[in-house]
Amino acid sequence: MKDLNLLLHPSAIQSDTWAVELLAHLTQENKAAVEAARQACKRILGHKDAVAHPDWERLVMAALDASRDFEDIAEEVYGERVSFLDDEGWLCQGFSEYNTTGQVAGLLARKVTRKHPQWLELVKALAEKCAKPEHDAPLSDVLFKPCIQARCAGWETLPPLAAKENLLCFFDVMTIPHVLEHERLLSWLEPYKNYLMFVDYLLEPAVIASSRWPEIVSLIKDQPNIRASSEFPRIQQLMKERGLEP
Numbered sequence: 001m002k003d004l005n006l007l008l009h010p011s012a013i014q015s016d017t018w019a020v021e022l023l024a025h026l027t028q029e030n031k032a033a034v035e036a037a038r039q040a041c042k043r044i045l046g047h048k049d050a051v052a053h054p055d056w057e058r059l060v061m062a063a064l065d066a067s068r069d070f071e072d073i074a075e076e077v078y079g080e081r082v083s084f085l086d087d088e089g090w091l092c093q094g095f096s097e098y099n100t101t102g103q104v105a106g107l108l109a110r111k112v113t114r115k116h117p118q119w120l121e122l123v124k125a126l127a128e129k130c131a132k133p134e135h136d137a138p139l140s141d142v143l144f145k146p147c148i149q150a151r152c153a154g155w156e157t158l159p160p161l162a163a164k165e166n167l168l169c170f171f172d173v174m175t176i177p178h179v180l181e182h183e184r185l186l187s188w189l190e191p192y193k194n195y196l197m198f199v200d201y202l203l204e205p206a207v208i209a210s211s212r213w214p215e216i217v218s219l220i221k222d223q224p225n226i227r228a229s230s231e232f233p234r235i236q237q238l239m240k241e242r243g244l245e246p
Contacts, residue, residue: 008043019055026062037063041103057118068098070134084134101137120154140169175206193219
């Protein structure tokens, strides 16, 4: 197997065997694959020539798949399969060293990688991986929010993913001007109409100033727990001022 450091230099990309040789490092059946994936994401897979390579998508997926599942490592360490949430030992505290999702998120957040035609599919695969607690990564702040702000191709598919990962960041994203004006805004918000976070969202200056405010408030004005909020009188006052409530 060729030395990994040689494959992480931009000049290596021009070799006909570069992708195959790097893939060999990323698919090893041990922890070495994790470190190789981390280094590849940091040092070479974000290079413009790497992104243009026909095997780039395959290499990124291999870097993502290099993340080890907790139960597999628990069996190696403890001699039995234990879930991340049920672990009472030390392994869950240091499991980040077996994880590559943070590095893949950082890679996919780069401007050069966002232009790849399979970028959105890779983002979805990453989000699916991060649904497992041991593979958690700050996707909303690192990836979803910046890409929504920049209106990356396919950004309209990201708000629901952001909501699943971090509701606080989701509501923050919902204040971005082009998001507020988007035709799908209400469908993005509707699943969370009984969340108290919605009250704070409605009182954000950007939301109050939006022409969509009457539509947005109509989602929550009859929700019992929302009406019970200590901040709801402020919303009622705004509704009265705008002729939405007698």
